[in-house]
Amino acid sequence: xxxxxxxxxxxxxxxxxxxxxxxxxxxxxxxxxxxxxxxxxxxxxxxxxxxxxxxxxxxxxxxxxxxxxxxxxxxxxxxxxxxxxxxxxxxxxxxxxxxxxxxxxxxxxxxxxxxxxxxxxxxxxxxxxxxxxxxxxxxxxxxxxxxxxxxxxxxxxxxxxxxxxxxxxxxxxxxxxxxxxxxxxxxxxxxxxxxxxxxxxxxxxxxxxxxxxxxxxxxxxxxxxxxxxxxxxxxxxxxxxxxxxxxxxxxxxxxxxxxxxxxxxxxxxxxxxxxxxxxxxxxxxxxxxxxxxxxxxxxxxxxxxxxxxxxxxxxxxxxxxxxxxxxxxxxxxxxxxxxxxxxxxxxxxxxxxxxxxxxxxxxxxxxxxxxxxxxxxxxxxxxxxxxxxxxxxxxxxxxxxxxxxxxxxxxxxxxxx
Amino acid sequence: xxxxxxxxxxxxxxxxxxxxxxxxxxxxxxxxxxxxxxxxxxxxxxxxxxxxxxxxxxxxxxxxxxxxxxxxxxxxxxxxxxxxxxxxxxxxxxxxxxxxxxxxxxxxxxxxxxxxxxxxxxxxxxxxxxxxxxxxxxxxxxxxxxxxxxxxxxxxxxxxxxxxxxxxxxxxxxxxxxxxxxxxxxxxxxxxxxxxxxxxxxxxxxxxxxxxxxxxxxxxxxxxxxxxxxxxxxxxxxxxxxxxxxxxxxxxxxxxxxxxxxxxxxxxxxxxxxxxxxxxxxxxxxxxxxxxxxxxxxxxxxxxxxxxxxxxxxxxxxxx
Numbered sequence: 058x059x060x061x062x063x064x065x066x067x068x069x070x071x072x073x074x075x076x077x078x079x080x081x082x083x084x085x086x087x088x089x090x091x092x093x094x095x096x097x098x099x100x101x102x103x104x105x106x107x108x109x110x111x112x113x114x115x116x117x118x119x120x121x122x123x124x125x126x127x128x129x130x131x132x133x134x135x136x137x138x139x140x141x142x143x144x145x146x147x148x149x150x151x152x153x154x155x156x157x158x159x160x161x162x163x164x165x166x167x168x169x170x171x172x173x174x175x176x177x178x179x180x181x182x183x184x185x186x187x188x189x190x191x192x193x194x195x196x197x198x199x200x201x202x203x204x205x206x207x208x209x210x211x212x213x214x215x216x217x218x219x220x221x222x223x224x225x226x227x228x229x230x231x232x233x234x235x236x237x238x239x240x241x242x243x244x245x246x247x248x249x250x251x252x253x254x255x256x257x258x259x260x261x262x263x264x265x266x267x268x269x270x271x272x273x274x275x276x277x278x279x280x281x282x283x284x285x286x287x288x289x290x291x292x293x294x295x296x297x298x299x300x301x302x303x304x305x306x307x308x309x310x311x312x313x314x315x316x317x318x319x320x321x322x323x324x325x326x327x328x329x330x331x332x333x334x335x336x337x338x339x340x341x342x343x344x345x346x347x348x349x350x351x352x353x354x355x356x357x358x359x360x361x362x363x364x365x366x367x368x369x370x371x372x373x374x375x376x377x378x379x380x381x382x383x384x385x386x387x388x389x390x391x392x393x394x395x396x397x398x399x400x401x402x403x404x405x406x407x408x409x410x411x412x413x414x415x416x417x418x419x420x421x422x423x424x425x426x427x428x429x430x431x432x433x434x435x436x437x438x439x440x441x442x443x444x445x446x447x448x449x450x451x452x453x454x455x456x457x458x459x460x461x462x463x464x465x466x467x468x469x470x471x472x473x474x
Numbered sequence: 475x476x477x478x479x480x481x482x483x484x485x486x487x488x489x490x491x492x493x494x495x496x497x498x499x500x501x502x503x504x505x506x507x508x509x510x511x512x513x514x515x516x517x518x519x520x521x522x523x524x525x526x527x528x529x530x531x532x533x534x535x536x537x538x539x540x541x542x543x544x545x546x547x548x549x550x551x552x553x554x555x556x557x558x559x560x561x562x563x564x565x566x567x568x569x570x571x572x573x574x575x576x577x578x579x580x581x582x583x584x585x586x587x588x589x590x591x592x593x594x595x596x597x598x599x600x601x602x603x604x605x606x607x608x609x610x611x612x613x614x615x616x617x618x619x620x621x622x623x624x625x626x627x628x629x630x631x632x633x634x635x636x637x638x639x640x641x642x643x644x645x646x647x648x649x650x651x652x653x654x655x656x657x658x659x660x661x662x663x664x665x666x667x668x669x670x671x672x673x674x675x676x677x678x679x680x681x682x683x684x685x686x687x688x689x690x691x692x693x694x695x696x697x698x699x700x701x702x703x704x705x706x707x708x709x710x711x712x713x714x715x716x717x718x719x720x721x722x723x724x725x726x727x728x729x730x731x732x733x734x735x736x737x738x739x740x741x742x743x744x745x746x747x748x749x750x751x752x753x754x755x756x757x758x759x760x761x762x763x764x765x766x767x768x769x770x771x772x773x774x775x776x777x778x779x780x781x782x783x784x785x786x787x788x789x790x791x792x793x794x
Binding site: 455 | 632758
């Protein structure tokens with residue numbers, strides 16, 4: 058063996074020696090899927106994950122972010138092709154489908170009694186299906202009614218509206234006085250976002266998505282009233298007509314640039330619009346309330362927008378995945394990032410330091426909303442249900458059919474399978 | 475008269491080419507490969523092609539005759555039920571219409587625009603090299619980036635297009651281009667045309683290099699005007715490359731997905747839901763893998779028809 062050969066052997070030997078401690082402490086790599094939209098931001102999730110990895114040197118987490126619209130299909134596709142992810146973020150409307158199709162692991166036995174009782178009831182609906190849990194709730198949310206305090210003041214309106222008809226009355230005043238051209242902005246694009254806005258109004262008008270047998274019921278009573286209400290606001294010019302192509306982020310941009318007095322959106326908009334001067338021209342002017350009801354029918358209107366973290370059935374690192382999930386959903390982590398997404402823990406909302414903190418108004422709105430969260434239907438074919446209903450809603454909003462006809466036709470399609 | 479610029483290669487007779495390929499005349503000491511030897515050499519590639527194209531294709535065809543859901547279960551054989559259901563479904567026919575309109579619109583405008591720009595850049599212009607470079611930029615952009623950029627341009631509250639049209643006095647208030655079923659598909663088509671007409675222009679430009687200058691000059695001296703020269707001298711040479719560009723663009727347009735997905739996801743009111751988006755939704759969002767596969771096969775059949783029509787058209791043309 059020549060000099061080069063000896064050198065090579067020595068290098069190889071040293072490398073092997075150095076790699077031994079690493080081999081003794083086996084590394085687990087988790088692949089995790091999150092969304093880059095509403096809720097915790099990508100930067101915040103990376104920060105949480107870095108902190109987790111510092112505390113658990115044996116676990117590495119690879120993060121992937123997709124838009125909300127791609128989340129469901131990404132999880133489904135990964136499960137169809139035999140795995141890929143160890144941790145996935147999922148929406149409150151999917152557990153029925155994911156449980157029925159064996160997409161997510163049943164983690165009921167991993168959840169202890171203390172956690173079970175410490176977490177808000179509305180959060181459990183995110184992960185539970187037929188008495189079993191398919192993940193850990195991670196964030197609570199509902200849509201809130203945001204308003205521009207300065208605009209209302211300028212219009213001589215002293216307090217936020219107490220009912221939906223009052224929202225319209227205020228909006229008409231704002232429009233008449235020329236303070237803002239289109240006072241209200243919504244996310245009425247052909248997407249899940251429109252269903253969430255419709256759900257809020259449906260609860261306000263006392264409607265139901267489905268009856269007790271799971272058959273469509275939105276084509277009667279409150280469901281029709283809610284859609285007629287939406288159509289009317291477009292007709293009287295109080296709603297921004299561009300809402301039919303908007304998602305939540307568009308709503309945030311319009312509201313934050315001072316082009317709307319009212320907006321319906323998730324919690325995350327509060328911090329972005331009120332406190333982030335880089336993103337908003339209306340900082341310090343943002344008011345927030347639980348969306349009101351309609352006299353004689355309701356006092357508050359909401360939509361359950363909670364999300365959970367689950368372990369796909371194909372994962373080979375379920376224990377490490379659960380360790381990561383419980384860390385992300387711990388009271389400490391959730392409290393630290395509460396301005397982006399409301400915590401799942403009951404104790405957070407009773408903490409005096411939080412109650413009297415800078416986000417007191419938001420907390421009050423959250424407490425009121427979370428007490429009566431309105432759910433979208435728990436049906437296995439939810440995607441199909443939602444897609445057909447999105448079409449019907451847009452049909453009426455774009456003036457191609459009356460609210461009654463559009464909803465009736467969708468209901469008969471869905472009832473017929 | 476032959477206008478061929480490719481005389482050199484076509485003068486090699488097929489038998490000489492075959493002998494060259496088999497090693498005859500290149501290295502006389504080497505033995506020619508036997509038929510079995512040649513087969514052995516292409517076998518690995520055949521195996522790879524079969525695995526990555528053949529098998530999935532066969533699997534999809536089989537899937538299209540079953541009611542299989544996505545992931546796991548194999549489903550039952552249902553014959554041609556999926557196909558019958560597709561042909562009767564208003565959603566399928568509508569998506570077919572959207573796809574056809576999108577294809578006709580984008581391909582025809584891209585061809586005309588590409589041809590004009592190609593001809594323009596073939597002229598002796600100042601800064602021609604710079605304009606030729608600029609031409610590549612939109613085509614080199616990833617589709618998703620292009621789609622996002624156009625979403626911003628079309629934005630109904632902050633968009634540049636609305637500002638421009640308002641200042642020109644063409645609209646009296648900002649419009650929701652992607653939010654109205656009457657305009658959404660056209661808005662997407664415009665974004666697609668902006669990105670891909672340059673491909674046609676580039677191919678035209680490349681084809682124009684084969685037009686002999688003497689011929690054009692001779693035609694000019696003979697008193698032929700611009701259009702006469704274009705029809706008699708230029709067009710016959712660039713017709714073949716143009717046809718190839720048209721086939722390529724048409725196949726791309728028939729399977730359009732990404733630009734629509736990023737800009738409208740098929741909305742508003744399904745006015746931009748192309749065949750590919752419908753297939754994706756059925757197979758992956760709704761988990762109807764069997765039905766989705768039958769839709770995909772119908773889409774493939776449509777593409778095959780187009781390809782066949784064009785192959786025929788190409789065969790009928792004079793060789794350049």
